[in-house]
Amino acid sequence: MAVSQLTRTLPTTVRIKWTGWVVPAILAGGCIFLVVGSIQSALFAQQTVSGLANGGIYASLAVALVLIYRATEVINFAQGALATFTTFVAWQLLQWGLPYWPTFVLTLLIAFAFGATVELVAIRPVERRGNVLTVVIASIGLLILVEGAVGWIWKPTVRFMPSPFPLHFWNVGGVAFSSQDIGTIGVSIASVVVLWAFFRFTKLGLAMRAAAVRPHAARLVGVRVSWLLSLGWGLAATLGAIAGLLVAPNPSVQLSPSMMDGILIYAFAAAVLGGLESSIGAVVAGLAIGVVLSLLGSYVSWVTPQLQLPAAFVLMLIVLLVKPSGLFGRTTVRKV
Amino acid sequence: MAPLLALRDVDARYGPIHALHGVTLTVGEGEIVALLGANGAGKTTTLRAISGTVRRTGMLEFAGRPLGRRGPESVARLGIAHVPEGRGTFSELTVWENLRLGAYVRRGSLKADTARVLQYFPWIEARRNQQAGTLSGGEQQMLALARAVMQRPKLLLLDEPSLGLAPLVVAEIFRIVQELVKREGATVLLVEQNARSSLAVSDRAYVLEVGRVAVEGSSDELAENEDIRRSYLGY
Numbered sequence: 099m100a101v102s103q104l105t106r107t108l109p110t111t112v113r114i115k116w117t118g119w120v121v122p123a124i125l126a127g128g129c130i131f132l133v134v135g136s137i138q139s140a141l142f143a144q145q146t147v148s149g150l151a152n153g154g155i156y157a158s159l160a161v162a163l164v165l166i167y168r169a170t171e172v173i174n175f176a177q178g179a180l181a182t183f184t185t186f187v188a189w190q191l192l193q194w195g196l197p198y199w200p201t202f203v204l205t206l207l208i209a210f211a212f213g214a215t216v217e218l219v220a221i222r223p224v225e226r227r228g229n230v231l232t233v234v235i236a237s238i239g240l241l242i243l244v245e246g247a248v249g250w251i252w253k254p255t256v257r258f259m260p261s262p263f264p265l266h267f268w269n270v271g272g273v274a275f276s277s278q279d280i281g282t283i284g285v286s287i288a289s290v291v292v293l294w295a296f297f298r299f300t301k302l303g304l305a306m307r308a309a310a311v312r313p314h315a316a317r318l319v320g321v322r323v324s325w326l327l328s329l330g331w332g333l334a335a336t337l338g339a340i341a342g343l344l345v346a347p348n349p350s351v352q353l354s355p356s357m358m359d360g361i362l363i364y365a366f367a368a369a370v371l372g373g374l375e376s377s378i379g380a381v382v383a384g385l386a387i388g389v390v391l392s393l394l395g396s397y398v399s400w401v402t403p404q405l406q407l408p409a410a411f412v413l414m415l416i417v418l419l420v421k422p423s424g425l426f427g428r429t430t431v432r433k434v
Numbered sequence: 435m436a437p438l439l440a441l442r443d444v445d446a447r448y449g450p451i452h453a454l455h456g457v458t459l460t461v462g463e464g465e466i467v468a469l470l471g472a473n474g475a476g477k478t479t480t481l482r483a484i485s486g487t488v489r490r491t492g493m494l495e496f497a498g499r500p501l502g503r504r505g506p507e508s509v510a511r512l513g514i515a516h517v518p519e520g521r522g523t524f525s526e527l528t529v530w531e532n533l534r535l536g537a538y539v540r541r542g543s544l545k546a547d548t549a550r551v552l553q554y555f556p557w558i559e560a561r562r563n564q565q566a567g568t569l570s571g572g573e574q575q576m577l578a579l580a581r582a583v584m585q586r587p588k589l590l591l592l593d594e595p596s597l598g599l600a601p602l603v604v605a606e607i608f609r610i611v612q613e614l615v616k617r618e619g620a621t622v623l624l625v626e627q628n629a630r631s632s633l634a635v636s637d638r639a640y641v642l643e644v645g646r647v648a649v650e651g652s653s654d655e656l657a658e659n660e661d662i663r664r665s666y667l668g669y
Contacts, residue, residue: 301538308524308535315522318485319585320510320539 121425125382132389140273145396146389151279152364153388154286159341159358159365160372160380161290162334167374169310169330170225172233176240177365178358180216181338183244184209185346186252188339189259189353198262202343206336213335214328216240221331222324249355256354261347282344289340290381293333297377306330341365350403363407364388367414373427383425387413436498438463438621439484439589444492446476446483453479455645456492461589466615466622468632468653470667471642477625478519480642481591484623485509485516497588511539515587519594521578525567529558532566532577536584544584550618551580554610572603579610583618590614590622596631604628608635629667633657641666 136143159177166174188205192198224236263281267274297303309316309323310330317323345361346353368387372379387410394401394409401409417425437460446454454476461467469477483490486506494501496512510516515536524532533551537544552559555576561569566577575595582590592611596604612635614620626632633639633653641649641662649662656662663669 301534304527304531304534305538308527308531311526312522312524314487314506315518315524316535317487317506318510318516318518318522319535319581320507321535322507 121421125386128386136273141396142393143273144275145392147275147279147283149389149392150385151282151388152392153368153385154283155341155345155361155384156364156368156387157381157384158286158289158337158344159361160368160384161293161377162337162341163365163369164372164374164377164380165293165330165334165337167369169306169327170221170233171230172237173366173369174334175234175237175362176216176244177334177338178362179241179244179248180209180213180335181342182355182358183248184212184335184339185259185342185353185357186248186257186355188343189257189346190252192260198260202262205343206339209335209339210332212332213338214332216335217328217331222327245355252355254355256352259343259346259353262343278347285340285344287381289337290377293337294377302326302329360407364410367410371414371417371424373424376424376426379424379426437461438497439623440493440495441480441484442493444480444483444490444494446479446488446490448479448488453488453645454483454490457483457642457645457647459640459647459650461621461623463588463621464615464619465638466611466624466636468629468636468639469623469625469642470627470629470632470639471648472668473627474644475642476645477642478593479645481516481518481593481623481625484591485514487516487518510585513586513588514591515582515585515589516591517578517582517593517595519597521574522581523566523569523574523578525565527566528563529566529569529577530562532581533558533562533584536581537586540586547584547586551583554583554613555580572599572607575599575603575607576610579607579614583614587620590620591625592622593625594627595624596626596628604631608632611635629663630657630669633667 132146136146159181162177163174166172166177184205187208188201191201191204196204220236220240221233225233261278263277266277268277268280297307305316305321306326306329309321309326313323341361342358345351346357351357351361364387365384368384369380371383371387372381390413391406391409395403395406421427439461441460442458443456444454444458445452445456457476457480459467469480471477479488482488484494484501486501486504486509490502496514499512501509504512506516524535527535533548534544537547557573558577558580566574569577579595590611595607595611599607608631611622611624615622624632624636633656636653639651639653639656640647641656643666649656649666656667
């Protein structure tokens with residue numbers, strides 16, 4: 099039985115402190131390494147920042163995955179396709195002449211409504227009858243369907259998506275940081291922080307956490323759990339939309355029906371690495387993957403762009419071999 | 435006066451298993467009614483039928499309103515607080531968050547409710563930021579009661595509050611339940627294995643046997659009747 103399943107089914111669980119200082123120590127060491135390296139070398143600093151920018155995108159998509167996983171124990175394979183769809187919607191709105199930031203906000207609203215509707219129409223009926231596996235299959239079906247629909251509506255050609263940030267470079271101590279990178283880091287981190295605050299400090303957020311850990315008990319205090327699941331899908335789709343909007347202007351990605359496929363895999367890696375149940379874990383792991391791949395790409399000659407994906411998997415494999423519950427995952431046992 | 439809660443010929447099933455065969459019972463306002471019986475007699479299912487966590491047919495009325503088609507969220511909003519088997523503690527959340535969830539359906543300040551709860555459970559104050567899962571069994575049971583009090587319930591459904599707890603803790607919990615009835619005007623339907631102590635605190639009792647009411651009466655009567663005690667209550 100998987101660790102996560104144990105967490106759900108056992109009435110009382112306790113946390114095993116897996117040598118609680120090792121993960122923080124590694125992370126702190128990594129941070130020091132990055133800071134010192136950045137001070138020493140301009141290239142290193144640039145690569146670190148662009149890695150953080152990519153990592154921010156992986157992180158927001160990974161948090162979206164964690165959000166749905168915690169509520170339903172389902173990995174949402176359609177997460178990337180939903181993001182692609184909403185990015186195309188944004189592109190369409192821009193084509194119709196809407197300015198960028200109103201488009202951005204409108205797209206997030208549309209993404210929210212779309213995510214919530216998808217849960218209502220495609221996931222809930224399946225979930226009511228089947229088990230977790232059925233829902234996973236439904237989400238794979240959704241992936242194919244949405245991606246196909248995007249290709250059908252907008253034709254499977256590559257489009258140009260403008261960046262929200264004007265092309266600009268800041269020069270800090272001889273290192274040029276692009277506004278694109280800084281803006282991407284800022285927006286992705288801000289969206290995750292807003293989401294965290296929502297869960298921590300609002301009544302609705304509390305109800306969503308309660309519904310995720312103990313749906314039956316939540317219903318007994320009057321929480322409408324099924325509506326909160328729709329809400330969760332809506333929020334996840336909104337985060338996905340942010341990731342999509344941030345990544346599409348990237349010249350190495352570009353707006354196409356399959357643009358999120360590769361990114362979703364990095365996001366999976368980040369979510370698993372972070373422990374699947376932990377949003378903080380997903381953020382840290384997402385950023386870490388971004389930075390590590392970026393640095394490997396520029397300092398290790400044989401890690402070509404084509405080898406970045408395998409490199410991400412090797413990284414994930416090593417961590418999971420050492421700590422199967424992920425960096426921030428909890429190992430739980432029955433309390434006797 | 436019409437009873438607060440009335441069940442007539444209530445049936446419930448879990449898939450193919452027929453758990454309740456026409457249960458009929460009433461609970462009057464301000465009463466503590468005990469629901470006794472052996473394992474599998476349908477005590478828990480009766481509570482579930484009331485709160486809507488199991489599919490049921492038959493007549494269920496609470497304060498003059500039919501419950502039949504309502505789900506648990508909606509029943510909770512009518513003022514029925516169900517403390518389920520296993521206490522329904524949100525063990526990953528903090529003690530305070532658990533209490534907060536009790537008042538989920540209400541808007542506005544919780545100060546008055548919190549103060550009220552702390553009168554009965556003063557120890558909660560100091561432990562409010564502790565993870566609820568790290569509380570002891572007795573504390574978790576009290577937290578579940580406290581959460582139910584936050585719901586400002588007209589009717590409290592308690593499923594085996596004594597389960598797995600030391601006799602002293604059980605006595606304390608029953609004392610608080612009685613006080614809640616006296617001071618908050620609550621009404622209680624109490625499911626128990628522990629017949630002796632629940633007959634001591636309750637006004638009336640029903641004994642269930644294979645999904646039906648086998649015996650009913652005032653708690654004193656039942657406790658004194660040798661035959662009933664031997665054949666149904668096992669003490």
